[in-house]
Amino acid sequence: MPWVVLILSGVLEAVWASALGASHGLRRPVPTVIFIVALTGSMAGLAHAMHELPTGTSYAVWVGIGAVLTALYAIVRGQEKATPAKSLLLVGLIGCVVGLKAVS
Template identity: 45%
Template sequence: MAWVYLGLAGLLEVVWAVAMKQSAGFTRLTPSIICGVAMAASLGLLALALRSLPLGTAYAIWTGIGAVGAFAVGLVFMGEPATPARLIAAGMIVGGLVLMKLASG
């Protein structure tokens, strides 16, 4: 169940990162509230996952899901450039996440 908590926590990290961007520096109320709620829920789920997962593994995967997820949202919905170097970098992060999961048993 810890891995499910961690996956959901990572997805909520993407939600709060996108909401933070949409909040325009916390000047827009609705995205600011979404950001705060998603952030709290993400941290809460991470805390649940940390009950049984190693800190280094859980934190690396949590931040990696957030980083790659935010990158993907930026590409698909915000018109950010999909340069070869950026795609390779994101692929390397995903590869590191897979290796971290496999190495944790």
């Protein structure tokens, strides 16, 4: 169960990071509220998962999931280009997250 919570917390990290960017410095109310709610849920889930999982592994997986999903969201929205190098590095990051789960 802590892995499920950790994965969901990583998804929420991507939500709050994207909402933070859309808030234009916390000046737009709807993205700002989404940012605050997602940030709170993401941190609470990370803290919960860390009760049973090692801190370093938890944090690395949480950041990895959030980073990959945030980058993919930006690519889908046309805010970033999907270059071969970026795609390869994102796949590598996913591999590292999967590897951390495998050795934990």
